[in-house]
Amino acid sequence: MLLARKPARALSLAIALAATFGTLSAQAKDLKIGFSQVTLQSPFYVQLRDGAKAAAAKDGDTLIFLDANGDISKQNNDIQDLLTRKVDVLIIDPVNPDSVGASLEAAKARNVPVIAIDRTINGTVATTIGRDNVKMGELSGGALLAALKSKNISDGEIIEIQGDAGGTVMQQRRKGFHTAFQGTAFKIIDGPYSEYMRANAVTAMQDLLQAHPKVKAVFAHNDDMAMGALQVLGERGRKDVLVAGVDGLSEAIDAIQNGDQYVATALNDPQYLGEIAIDTARKVAAKQSVPLFVDAGTALLTKANAAQVEHKSTFGAYRPTGQ
Numbered sequence: 001m002l003l004a005r006k007p008a009r010a011l012s013l014a015i016a017l018a019a020t021f022g023t024l025s026a027q028a029k030d031l032k033i034g035f036s037q038v039t040l041q042s043p044f045y046v047q048l049r050d051g052a053k054a055a056a057a058k059d060g061d062t063l064i065f066l067d068a069n070g071d072i073s074k075q076n077n078d079i080q081d082l083l084t085r086k087v088d089v090l091i092i093d094p095v096n097p098d099s100v101g102a103s104l105e106a107a108k109a110r111n112v113p114v115i116a117i118d119r120t121i122n123g124t125v126a127t128t129i130g131r132d133n134v135k136m137g138e139l140s141g142g143a144l145l146a147a148l149k150s151k152n153i154s155d156g157e158i159i160e161i162q163g164d165a166g167g168t169v170m171q172q173r174r175k176g177f178h179t180a181f182q183g184t185a186f187k188i189i190d191g192p193y194s195e196y197m198r199a200n201a202v203t204a205m206q207d208l209l210q211a212h213p214k215v216k217a218v219f220a221h222n223d224d225m226a227m228g229a230l231q232v233l234g235e236r237g238r239k240d241v242l243v244a245g246v247d248g249l250s251e252a253i254d255a256i257q258n259g260d261q262y263v264a265t266a267l268n269d270p271q272y273l274g275e276i277a278i279d280t281a282r283k284v285a286a287k288q289s290v291p292l293f294v295d296a297g298t299a300l301l302t303k304a305n306a307a308q309v310e311h312k313s314t315f316g317a318y319r320p321t322g323q
Contacts, residue, residue, distance in 0.1 A: 031061040033281050034082030035091040038119070039070045042196045042224060043314050044247055044270050045093070048118065051274025052091070061278065070195070072099040079103040083110055089281040091115045097122045097168050113284045117277050120168045126284045129277050129294045133169050136246050136266035137176025137221075139300040143264030144217055144244040145180055151242075155185035156216035159208050161201050161229060163221040165193045173221045173246055189215070194225050201228030209236060217242040223249035223265050230255065230262055248301060248309070248316035257306035267299045267309070269318035 033056060040046055049065055056063035064082060068075035072095045082090060083106055090112050094100050097120050104123045107114050114121075116128040148154075160177065163170035170193070181188060191208055194200035201220060209215065209232060218233070218241060220226035226245030233241050239261055245252055248267035255262035273296050283290055297320050301309055310317040 031056075031088045031282060031285055032086065033061055033063050033089050033091065033278065034079075034085070034087035035063055035065045035277075036075055036078045036082060036093065037065065037067050038075070038093045038095050040067045041070070042222070043249070044196070044222065044224075044268070047314050048093075048270035048274045048277075051271030052277050053274070054271075055275040055278035059282075061282070063278070068095055070095055072096060076100060076103050080106060083107060083112060087112060088285050089113055089115065091117050091277055091281060092121060092125075093118045094121050096166060115277065115280060115284060118169065118273065127280060127290045127292055127294055129273065129280055129296065131268055131273075131296050131298050133172035133246075134176040134179070136268065136298050137173035138180045139176070139266045139298070140244045140246050140264045141177035141180030141219060143300060143302050144219055144242060145184065145186075147242050147244075147263040148186075148217060153216055156187070157189050157212050157214060158186050159189045159191050159205075159212060159215050159218045159229075161191040161204055161208075161218065161220040161225045162193045163196050163225075170221055177219050186216070194220075194228075196222045196224060198224045198228035198231075201225035202232055205229040205232040209233070209238070215241055217244070219243075220245045223247045223252035226262070226265075227251055227255070233261070248311070248318065250311035250314055250316055253301060253306050253309060253311045253316050256301065256303055260303075264300065264302050267301055267316050267318040269296075269315055271313065271315070272296060272318055 035052060037045055053063050064085060066078040068078055075095050090107055092100060092114060100121060101123055104114060113126040116125045118130050120128055189212055192204045194204050218229045220229055223245035226243050230243050243262045244264040246266045248265050252265050276296055280290060280294060
């Protein structure tokens with residue numbers, strides 16, 4: 001999965017990425033790159049870190065990685081630490097979009113460019129690297145709706161297990177999911193914020209299932225939480241309740257491929273995202289032009305195409321055509 005970026009580019013989205021990144025020979029070298037990560041409590045963020053580390057090491061750059069563990073104060077202290085270490089570029093996955101304003105000013109004072117990754121930052125940054133989370137929520141939600149219709153289910157309660165309160169990813173995935181069900185007779189039940197963690201989703205689902213015994217389906221803002229919901233449904237013998245998530249967790253892909261209850265996810269390969277982050281950092285350090293948003297792309301995964309997606313690592317692999 002950890003492939004070096006190639007100088008040649010194919011068509012469609014691959015052409016767009018080529019315009020963004022160019023060749024490695026045109027990018028800065030021997031960089032010291034700081035990466036402030038929101039948390040490592042989710043497997044997605046672990047794989048994102050690993051992808052960035054491997055991409056940096058492959059071409060001799062140094063990546064200094066610090067984990068905020070979901071704490072706003074710690075993240076700002078971490079960023080100050082990275083600036084003190086004189087990083088050339090700073091990558092931030094923020095705990096909250098409004099939480100790092102002072103750190104942005106500190107980076108600006110030191111002429112250190114800032115790149116937002118995975119989540120947006122409300123402030124001036126060189127670029128934001130991520131995926132269209134509205135699209136991912138709508139893709140997975142639309143597939144869930146289609147699966148319900150295929151079983152002649154046209155109304156009832158749908159439980160939504162949410163990510164983190166106030167997070168932009170949560171808000172965008174929620175928007176996409178609600179768009180998919182707009183105009184239907186289904187009623188969406190707002191589950192608690194479970195911080196993208198399976199254990200939290202298990203506890204939430206136990207309570208939700210007791211309060212909503214006639215639920216028809218569950219949509220979770222990531223696959224880890226969806227797998228937690230699936231676990232509870234299995235323990236209660238509720239094979240009738242359909243499940244969908246987001247991120248392309250390999251365990252979820254197996255569930256989709258080998259069963260009929262988990263019906264869909266949207267691919268969100270974090271290792272590839274980490275690779276793009278390092279390529280973008282090199283370009284920014286070289287003062288080359290980058291777009292305001294770098295879209296790493298996504299695709300819907302259902303039983304129809306699950307066998308075609310490599311998922312030997314923690315997440316299903318995703319590359320735009322030609323990568």
